[in-house]
Amino acid sequence: MYDExxxxxxxxxxxxxxxxMGIMHSAMxxxxxxxxxxxxxxxxxKVCEHVRxxxxxxxxxxxxxxxxxxxxxxxxxxxxxxxxxRALFETCVEREVAVFCEKPLANTLEDARAxxxxxxxxxxxPVAVGFMLGHHPLFAQAAGMIADGVLGDVKSFKASCxxxxxxxxxxxxxxxxxxxxxxxLINSGCHLVxxxxxxxxRPRAVCVRGSGVHNEVExxxxxxxxxxxxxxGMLEVNWSVPGHxxxxxxxEVVGTTGTLEVSNETLRxxxxxxxxxxxxxxxxxxxxxxxxRADFSLSPDYCGDEFYLEIRDFVDAVRHGRAPKVGVDQAxxxxxxxxxxxxxxxxxxxxxLAAENGTP
Amino acid sequence: xxxxxxxxxxxxxxxxxxxxxxxxxxxxxxxxxxxxxxLRLSQPRVLRQCLECRCAEGFGSMLALSDAxxxxxxxxxxxxxxxxxxxxxxxxxxxxREAVEHGMVGAGLRRAWRVGPVALAGMGxxxxxxxxxxxxxxxxxxxxxxxxLELADFKRYDPPLVFLQxxxxxxxxxxxxxxxxxxxxxxxxxRTGAAAGLATYNFGHLMGSLKAWGLETAAILTPxxxxxxxxxxxxxxxxxxxRHCQVPIWGERKGSLCGPDxxxxxxxTKMGLAGVVREEPALWSTE
Numbered sequence: 001m002y003d004e005x006x007x008x009x010x011x012x013x014x015x016x017x018x019x020x021m022g023i024m025h026s027a028m029x030x031x032x033x034x035x036x037x038x039x040x041x042x043x044x045x046k047v048c049e050h051v052r053x054x055x056x057x058x059x060x061x062x063x064x065x066x067x068x069x070x071x072x073x074x075x076x077x078x079x080x081x082x083x084x085x086r087a088l089f090e091t092c093v094e095r096e097v098a099v100f101c102e103k104p105l106a107n108t109l110e111d112a113r114a115x116x117x118x119x120x121x122x123x124x125x126p127v128a129v130g131f132m133l134g135h136h137p138l139f140a141q142a143a144g145m146i147a148d149g150v151l152g153d154v155k156s157f158k159a160s161c162x163x164x165x166x167x168x169x170x171x172x173x174x175x176x177x178x179x180x181x182x183x184x185l186i187n188s189g190c191h192l193v194x195x196x197x198x199x200x201x202r203p204r205a206v207c208v209r210g211s212g213v214h215n216e217v218e219x220x221x222x223x224x225x226x227x228x229x230x231x232x233g234m235l236e237v238n239w240s241v242p243g244h245x246x247x248x249x250x251x252e253v254v255g256t257t258g259t260l261e262v263s264n265e266t267l268r269x270x271x272x273x274x275x276x277x278x279x280x281x282x283x284x285x286x287x288x289x290x291x292x293r294a295d296f297s298l299s300p301d302y303c304g305d306e307f308y309l310e311i312r313d314f315v316d317a318v319r320h321g322r323a324p325k326v327g328v329d330q331a332x333x334x335x336x337x338x339x340x341x342x343x344x345x346x347x348x349x350x351x352x353l354a355a356e357n358g359t360p
Numbered sequence: 361x362x363x364x365x366x367x368x369x370x371x372x373x374x375x376x377x378x379x380x381x382x383x384x385x386x387x388x389x390x391x392x393x394x395x396x397x398x399l400r401l402s403q404p405r406v407l408r409q410c411l412e413c414r415c416a417e418g419f420g421s422m423l424a425l426s427d428a429x430x431x432x433x434x435x436x437x438x439x440x441x442x443x444x445x446x447x448x449x450x451x452x453x454x455x456x457r458e459a460v461e462h463g464m465v466g467a468g469l470r471r472a473w474r475v476g477p478v479a480l481a482g483m484g485x486x487x488x489x490x491x492x493x494x495x496x497x498x499x500x501x502x503x504x505x506x507x508x509l510e511l512a513d514f515k516r517y518d519p520p521l522v523f524l525q526x527x528x529x530x531x532x533x534x535x536x537x538x539x540x541x542x543x544x545x546x547x548x549x550x551r552t553g554a555a556a557g558l559a560t561y562n563f564g565h566l567m568g569s570l571k572a573w574g575l576e577t578a579a580i581l582t583p584x585x586x587x588x589x590x591x592x593x594x595x596x597x598x599x600x601x602x603r604h605c606q607v608p609i610w611g612e613r614k615g616s617l618c619g620p621d622x623x624x625x626x627x628x629t630k631m632g633l634a635g636v637v638r639e640e641p642a643l644w645s646t647e
Contacts, residue, residue, distance in 0.1 A: 027530075027535060028534070030535060031534050046497060049497065050499060051499075053498045053499040054540070055536055243395055286589070288585075289587070295594075296530075296533075296534070296562050296592055297530075297562065298531065298534065
């Protein structure tokens with residue numbers, strides 16, 4: 001699909017944006033087979049030096065263009081705030097460098113569409129997006145069960161994403177509509193929206209309420225989501241509740257012959273009758289017992305395997321010239337859903353999503 | 361007396377207090393019942409009562425993160441009725457929680473305020489040579505200063521062993537930075553008379569790197585399950601590394617509902633473990 005690059009010519013990867021996620025991805029690049037940090041990019045050179053002092057022996061740059069010209073990295077990991085993604089993404093694609101862009105794809109649907117268009121028309125190298133739950137085997141297994149009819153006819157679901165992070169007014173780009181694109185939904189809840197696309201596909205319509213508990217952007221939101229198949233469900237996202245120091249993702253799906261509950265840590269299936277593959281009653285799959293597992297983890301309490309697996313997948317995709325597991329198309333669908341949800345929140349009415357061919 | 365004999369109590373196990381106090385507001389509690397227990401333990405009087413009960417049952421030592429509630433429960437001086445303290449430093453999650461509310465500088469100032477002016481002045485004198493690297497945000501220097509700040513709280517309890525928090529150990533592995541581990545050992549030596557151990561989620565990788573870097577550690581704290589869950593890079597690699605490990609290893613069994621039964625205990629001992637970290641819900645009662 002893409003040009004394959006032999007390992008012996010490997011130039012390594014640049015990491016742009018050296019906040020928490022940039023450091024995480026740098027660490028993972030140091031551990032995945034074939035990975036190596038070849039350059040560090042951040043507008044603030046003091047931050048670059050800080051990360052270098054952690055042990056990364058790589059040159060630093062204050063802009064991505066200079067980095068690509070000097071180092072010619074095999075790929076770039078974009079871990080900057082989402083309002084900067086489009087420009088950096090375009091730089092990579094235009095210069096024929098593979099790119100891994102952190103989630104969400106952008107802060108606006110317009111930017112996300114432009115990025116997807118550019119990728120479709122011009123990307124000669126793999127383009128990946130950092131929805132790490134796309135690499136989580138329990139959510140994939142749950143999607144497989146639903147698709148295979150293990151639950152019978154799926155009727156409804158309840159999904160929640162919770163985090164204990166915002167208990168007072170906050171400053172910074174994360175809490176501005178212009179730069180982040182919204183609040184808890186786009187910053188944190190987008191992971192769960194991605195999971196819902198894995199489980200149920202493209203929604204037909206959304207009806208959303210949200211409010212800022214402490215901030216201008218929404219700190220708390222809930223959505224009623226309808227699907228063309230007749231499935232409907234509730235989504236709740238909140239970062240102003242205690243008891244969730246680590247972000248949780250919980251989904252409960254109800255069907256005519258059973259129920260499943262899936263989270264970061266476990267998948268539980270309950271069936272009223274024995275099926276061809278599963279017994280009647282409860283079955284349980286803890287994440288620690290399901291492959292793929294990561295050879296290395298920095299945060300096993302919160303998706304440590306998936307942070308490793310997504311970078312391993314990106315590096316492998318670059319090396320073998322194949323498409324990554326989570327690409328721009330899936331990320332664009334998430335952005336379309338987020339956009340519809342924000343319009344519903346703002347207008348106070350249900351919003352229908354355009355069908356895949358663009359018709360309402 | 362070996363470190364394992366000093367710390368492990370009757371069966372070699374350590375009490376995993378860090379799982380319920382210090383890591384957050386019930387953040388790792390997966391059930392509402394456990395969360396209720398954690399909320400009760402956030403009262404210093406109840407926590408003290410609980411720890412005294414466990415000490416009476418034979419738990420000689422507890423793994424703990426820096427936390428105001430814990431220090432209030434322990435009182436100003438070590439008491440023979442309480443398990444010995446084995447700190448895990450730094451308390452990253454606790455610091456990040458405070459940083460979200462008060463900013464990085466505010467969180468740092470709160471830590472400094474808790475340590476008190478005398479200890480802070482002592483650290484300042486010792487740290488004069490570190491002003492330049494601190495100003496340029498040199499990570500190993502910042503880490504050692506932060507750890508010293510936390511250990512100032514623990515010093516009065518005379519901890520025999522301090523573990524480096526697993527994410528920092530593993531960051532050092534990923535970044536191939538022995539300097540980070542050396543900075544930790546030096547900070548522990550400067551601030552306490554304790555031995556310096558390493559917590560890790562990646563035991564097999566760690567042992568290989570320590571050997572390559574020519575570094576030693578006094579003890580290891582790492583996930584350990586008979587079936588290999590959470591052991592990295594693999595069950596087999598960890599068993600092999602344990603066979604060559606000369607220092608005590610304590611195994612974490614996340615989410616376990618009871619202590620090891622005799623056959624499991626025998627199997628763990630055969631694998632080379634000094635003991636396990638006990639954190640099952642029944643231990644957090646006040647009876």
